[in-house]
Amino acid sequence: MDMQALRKNIIGCMAMLIASLGAVEAQDGSILPKHITEHPLNITVLGADAKSTLNYDEEGLPPTIILKKKITQVNKGLRYTYTLTALADISFSISKQWSMGVADPDLAQFYAPGFWYKRNTRSPEKAPSFKKAKYWSFREDRLSAPVVVGFNPEKGDWFSVSRMDVLNNDPRPSTLEGKTVTATDIGSLGFGEHTGQSIQLRGAYPFVEAPYSYQSKLDLKPAWQAFFPLSKGASVTVVWELSYGKATDFTDLVNQQWNKAFDRFDPQPIPTVKTDAEIKAILSNYFYGSYAETKDLKGFSGLWFNTETCETTGVLSVGFCGKVLANSYNLLEYGYKTQNEAHIALAKKVLASYYTNGFTENGLIRELVFGSNAETVFSLRKQSEGIKNLLFLLDYGQQSGSPRPDIEVKVEKLLLNLVDMQQADGSFPRKFDQDFDTTDPSKGSTQSIITPMVMASRFFKNPRFLKVAQKAGVYTKKNIIDKADYFSSTLDADCEDKEAAAIAAASFYHLALASESDMYDHYVALAGKAAVFGLSWYYLYDVPFDKESLLYKAGLKTRGWGNVSTENNHIDVWAFDFPHVLIWLAKEQGNTRFSQMATVIETSIKDQMLPYKGHMVGVGKVGYMPEIIQHTTWDYGANGKGFLNAHMSVGWTVASIWEVLTPGRFQRFMERHP
Incomplete structure (x- = not known):
């Protein structure tokens, strides 16, 4: 054996001894439950050709690495700290696995906040779910908190793995598939079936996305693995925490995990630059810049803008995404409050056209009007949102001495037609045609x-x-709350999503305010359960961005922004009255986390990405709040992480921020109509 080989052998033995001694000293007698098994750390070293790899584990280390392992006991869990020191320039990847015994892996459920719920079975084939593969690993910045959880619903056992390091850096990678070398702080968290009667959780650093990398809507790309470049003599430390416990069901599990993650990050409000009054004044520019006329309707063009130019598309949309009626109400009320005759006149012009031509022959609200578009399919959600805002407008008209009994008749007739669509179980179909015949029977x-x-x-x-x-x-x-099955409330996807839970929470809030004391507490409890699922989509921490990216230069802090759905992995300003519901629940249930998070959401979304003079954040016009914020490796159509998509729909984003800044509307409506 030559001296170089002997040296490598000695170094390898020393490293194994250090790792072994560290584990013994740190274990301090702590032992995992019998149903949870720890597996050795795996180490992969990238070859000089940047293609080949050599695989090792902590019981047989590579000669170019010294490993220190420390395990400390925490409340119902263990914290694993790994420090790697390079003895030569290397690029490496590490992964750590834990498994839990279950009688039937096909019944196991998993939770990755803001991206994976149970088994993601509501997601389509081209999005991540167990319909496509039985194991998945995702970048941590895809998740609203860097934690994954495995759950055995038969026995109530759960175990979780959390990444505990602060994530500060994420330079733009050289490639988005295969192997890449990057000095990122982002790791990955994985979960799925293991072998036999067990499931697994896995932490990796840097990230590994497998068996596919989900970077575009309904487009599963090849697996993607990052390697961290470590110079000779340099060290890097990675910390994971394994926790375990019991939960009565998936709702209890999500509640426990959200509370724990919230307490860990303790998200604080974002300092705002603009006052609420200034924000509304800036947003009001949208009403004038987007004004459009079709052959028989006038309104605010809300959909499909080019982000850089914001040229008006002429597309008028009621409900999500254009929110013409909501924004007409916003502008009318704002005009009277600020005594701005131009605002009042513009709002009345839009409303006059919709009151005259905004209904179909059968009384449905016209949802999407542009060019020669044939409106043949209507949605429960858009009709519901349109009716809600028409009722606000009719109430406002009564209060201001301008009642519209003719429109009241139309709205009541539409409501009665929708009543007839209710099924025996209380559900409604998701979509229907102009004759109220069901075209999409989904009930979510x-x-x-x-x-x-x-x-x-x-x-x-x-x-x-x-x-x-x-x-x-x-x-x-x-069917939704008891089963923890929140899905299909976004209109461009039919899958697990944020809005289904948040809308459910708001709905039970509104039912509570309309109910006697015997049902009031019941609805409060249901609103609270749904609210936690809604909150699980909102980020509790700030993800890092490449220093040359738009979002880094804008100084975006992601805490308080919500992922959209399991199909659409970007963040947006969807909130509307959800923060108000959280504040109400905080008072009713004594839950200060809810009120704190409500403030975080409000302060984070209302002006960080608001375009105004000197702060246009990549948007072409003042007041056009951007829609698609690509905070992770995600490309909704263009540009990727750290940038906005090339196109956006703005009507709903303006309406969301406006409603966030206008609390108490529903309560005042109910008080005026006892």
């Missing part, structure tokens, strides 16, 4: 109709509408 949007039905029961003094809302609430409880 049922909760969206609860609020307008509650409002209608008061406005029209018709208890039948309240009974419909209550019956829809029964369906929502049994």
Whole structure:
């Protein structure tokens, strides 16, 4: 054996001894439960050709690495600290695995906040789910908190792995598939079936995305593995925490995990630059810049803008995404409050056209108007949102001495037609045609109709509408909340999503305000359960960006922004009245986390990416709040992480921020219509 080989052998033995001694000293007698197994750390070294790899583990280290392993006991878990020191220039990847015994892996459920719920079975084939593969690993910045959880619903056992390091750096990688060398802080967290009767969780650093990397909508790209470049003599430390416990069901699991993650990060409000009044003044530019006329309608163009130019597209949309009626109400109310005659005149012009030509022959609200578009499919959610805002407008007209009894008749007739669509179980179909015949029987949007039905029961003094809302609430409880199955409330996807949970929380809030004391507490509890699922989509920490990216230069802090859905992995400003619901729940349930997070959401989304003079953040016009914020390796159509998509829909983003800044609307409506 030559001296060089002998030296490598000695160094390898020393490294193994250090690792072994560290584990013994740190274990301090702590032992994992019998159903959880720790597996050795795996180490992969990238070859000089940047293609080949050599695989090792902590029991047989590479000769170019010294490894120190420390395990410390924490409350119901263990913290694993690995420090790697290079004895030569290397590029490496490490991964750590834990497994948990289960009787039937096919019944196991997993939770990766803001991206994976149970088994993601609501997601389509071309998005991540167990329909495509039985093991998945994702970059940590895809998750609203860097934690993954495995759950055995049969026994109530869960175990989780959290990345505990602060994530500060994420330079733009040289490639988005295969192997890449990058000095990123971002690792990955994985989960899925193991071998036999067990499931696994895995932490990796840097990130490994496998078996596919989900970087574009409904496009699963090849696996992607990063290697960290470590210079001779340099060290890097990676910390994971393994926790375990019991949960009564998946809802209890998510509640426990969200509380734990919230307490760990303790997210604080974002200092704002603009006052609420200044923000509304800036947003009001959108109403004038987007104004458009079709052959028989006038309104605010809300969809499909070029982000850099924001040229008006002429597309008028009611409900999500254009929010023409919501924004008309916003502008009208704002105009009277600020005594701005131009605002009032513009809002009235839009409303006059919709009151005259905004309904189909069968009384449905026209949802999407542009060119020769044939409106053949209508959605429960858009109709519900349109009715909600029409009721606000009709109420405002009554209060200001300008009632519209003709529109009241139209709205009541539409509501009665929708009532007839309610199924015996209380559900409503997701979509239907102009004759109210079902085209999409999916029931996941049922909760969206609860609020307008509650409002209608008061406005029209018709208890039948309240009974419909209550019956829809029964369906929502049994099939969405009790089953923890929040899905299909986004309109461009049919999968697990944020809005289904947040809308359910708001719906039960509104039912509570319309109910006597015996049902009030019941609805409070349901709103609280749904709210936690809604909150699980919102980021609790700030993800890092490449220093040359738009979002880095804008100084974006991601805490308080919410992932969209399991199909659409970007963040946006969707909030509307959800922060107000959280504040109400905080008072009703004594939950200060809710009120704190409500403030974080509000302060984070309202002006960080608001385009105004000297702060246009890549947007072409003042007041056009951008829609698609690509905070992770995600390309909704263009540009990728750290940038905005090339196109955006703005009507709803303006309406969301406006509603966040206008609390108490629903309560005041209910008080005026006892």
